[in-house]
Amino acid sequence: MRQVSNYARSLMMAMLIIGLGQGQALAQQDARTQVVQKTKVVFQVSDGDSRKWDLALNNIKNVIKDMGRDNIEVEVVAYGPGIDMFKFESPAASRIEEVIKMGAHVVICENTMRAQKISKADMLENLGYVEAGVSQLIKRQQQGYAYIRP
Amino acid sequence: MRQVSNYARSLMMAMLIIGLGQGQALAQQDARTQVVQKTKVVFQVSDGDSRKWDLALNNIKNVIKDMGRDNIEVEVVAYGPGIDMFKFESPAASRIEEVIKMGAHVVICENTMRAQKISKADMLENLGYVEAGVSQLIKRQQQGYAYIRP
Amino acid sequence: MRQVSNYARSLMMAMLIIGLGQGQALAQQDARTQVVQKTKVVFQVSDGDSRKWDLALNNIKNVIKDMGRDNIEVEVVAYGPGIDMFKFESPAASRIEEVIKMGAHVVICENTMRAQKISKADMLENLGYVEAGVSQLIKRQQQGYAYIRP
Numbered sequence: 001m002r003q004v005s006n007y008a009r010s011l012m013m014a015m016l017i018i019g020l021g022q023g024q025a026l027a028q029q030d031a032r033t034q035v036v037q038k039t040k041v042v043f044q045v046s047d048g049d050s051r052k053w054d055l056a057l058n059n060i061k062n063v064i065k066d067m068g069r070d071n072i073e074v075e076v077v078a079y080g081p082g083i084d085m086f087k088f089e090s091p092a093a094s095r096i097e098e099v100i101k102m103g104a105h106v107v108i109c110e111n112t113m114r115a116q117k118i119s120k121a122d123m124l125e126n127l128g129y130v131e132a133g134v135s136q137l138i139k140r141q142q143q144g145y146a147y148i149r150p
Numbered sequence: 151m152r153q154v155s156n157y158a159r160s161l162m163m164a165m166l167i168i169g170l171g172q173g174q175a176l177a178q179q180d181a182r183t184q185v186v187q188k189t190k191v192v193f194q195v196s197d198g199d200s201r202k203w204d205l206a207l208n209n210i211k212n213v214i215k216d217m218g219r220d221n222i223e224v225e226v227v228a229y230g231p232g233i234d235m236f237k238f239e240s241p242a243a244s245r246i247e248e249v250i251k252m253g254a255h256v257v258i259c260e261n262t263m264r265a266q267k268i269s270k271a272d273m274l275e276n277l278g279y280v281e282a283g284v285s286q287l288i289k290r291q292q293q294g295y296a297y298i299r300p
Numbered sequence: 301m302r303q304v305s306n307y308a309r310s311l312m313m314a315m316l317i318i319g320l321g322q323g324q325a326l327a328q329q330d331a332r333t334q335v336v337q338k339t340k341v342v343f344q345v346s347d348g349d350s351r352k353w354d355l356a357l358n359n360i361k362n363v364i365k366d367m368g369r370d371n372i373e374v375e376v377v378a379y380g381p382g383i384d385m386f387k388f389e390s391p392a393a394s395r396i397e398e399v400i401k402m403g404a405h406v407v408i409c410e411n412t413m414r415a416q417k418i419s420k421a422d423m424l425e426n427l428g429y430v431e432a433g434v435s436q437l438i439k440r441q442q443q444g445y446a447y448i449r450p
Contacts, residue, residue, distance in 0.1 A: 041288050046355065046450060055196065055230045059284045062261050066282040080355050080450075111362050132366040134359045134448060138341050141446035146291035148284060149299050149449050150196060150230075191438050205346065205380050209434045212411050216432040296441035298434060299449050300346060300380075 040073040042140040044149045046133075048081030053092045056085075056150040060099045069103050075140060079109035079133025083116070086124050093124055100126050109133030190223040192290040194299040196283075198231030203242050206235075206300040210249045219253050225290060229259035229283025233266070236274050243274055250276050259283030340373040342440040344449040346433075348381030353392050356385075356450040360399045369403050375440060379409035379433025383416070386424050393424055400426050409433030 041063065045056055060074055078086055085092055086108055100106065107128040113119070120129070130136045141147050191213065195206055210224055228236055235242055236258060250256065257278040263269070270279070280286045291297050341363065345356055360374055378386055385392055386408055400406065407428040413419070420429070430436045441447050 039288060039292065044448075058230070062282045063284050063288065066261075066285045067288075072288075080358070111366075132362045134363050135366045137448060138339060138363065138367075138446040142339065142444075144292075146288040147297060147447060148194075148287060189438060189442065208380070212432045213434050213438065216411075216435045217438075294442075296438040297447060298344075298437060 039071055040145040042145045042147055043076045044137055045078040045082035045085055046080045048084050052150055053085045057095045059150050060104050064102050074104040076106045077133050077136050079112050083108055083112050086127055088122055189221055190295040192295045192297055193226045194287055195228040195232035195235055196230045198234050202300055203235045207245045209300050210254050214252050224254040226256045227283050227286050229262045233258055233262050238272055339367055339371055340445040342445045342447055343376045344437055345378040345382035345385055346380045348384050352450055353385045357395045359450050360404050364402050374404040376406045377433050377436050379412050383408055383412050388422055
């Protein structure tokens, strides 16, 4: 053992550290993969049909109940004729409030609002807003969200 | 060569083994990625519209023919008004039997069945059942299934 | 330092090279992951409803404007009743030409064309063709495209 020079010992330690570093890199990669696999879902609401809204609301409630509120992240993206669901006078208002209390997030497309010449004052409370609803749906899928179009 | 002590030789062998082990880990990771890339698809049937059912059945037949029965795994998830497609008296019954024989799996949402107060006796044969259809669609996407909503 | 034999020095160099090679493999893997994360989206057009066509065209324009033409790849897959959108006499013809000029690609399902007994001469210009529209939608999702069904 004493026959090995300091130079060789340093080199071997360096290589051992490189080796351990790479093991760690792989472990971190696995951790990142697990984060992606956490259950996240984005619902698209783009129809002006109130039966579709009821179906979407049932879907959201069932998923949160079935998977457990702490195990799922639900986002609803409304655009086009679908934003009517979240207007102040919406027939679904009380049920929407209910799913928001259950933890669902709702985001509305500002492109659609401009096209319809309406403002946030015309919408229900506790909503979020994004520039383009479709871009949001794309980004969420890229982030590992499942996509449901009721 | 004899000047290198046993200690140094053991250390070098250990590092070589670590190195090979990491190479293997990367190879396994590639293998896992390939498994995810095997073609799997889940079809959503949530409309009570029989033209949509015909379109879904055409889609499923075309995909199985186009990709080859052994290269694709097809699952159909029916919920909401879509479960009518798979009821005993369904006008699509014979064509459904045909795609099931071609290898497609069908699963029905039990939440919807409870809401409609119907039982498995009211449904066609050779179907599977899940607690919540939407949860199934989410899980399948997380498992790498493509999603098609006809 | 001179006490370390040539054999040992070669072995250490070999291990260092293996180590660096693995670092490179991880870096390449990250690069591949980034390619997958480049924004790509496939739009499904399968309805014979011209309001849906307008919504799809608005969606495509908004996404290209919002994300920037160089940052997004947009493909439109038309099948079933949806191929009417791209027929020669389509009311949406001029707007379709516009989104194609903005960089969107359109592909039409040849299975549907055969079923409708129509040929490419019946369709608009600058379109692509695939054997089965649904297979294309599946392949694109497997390649990391987000999926939007307007």
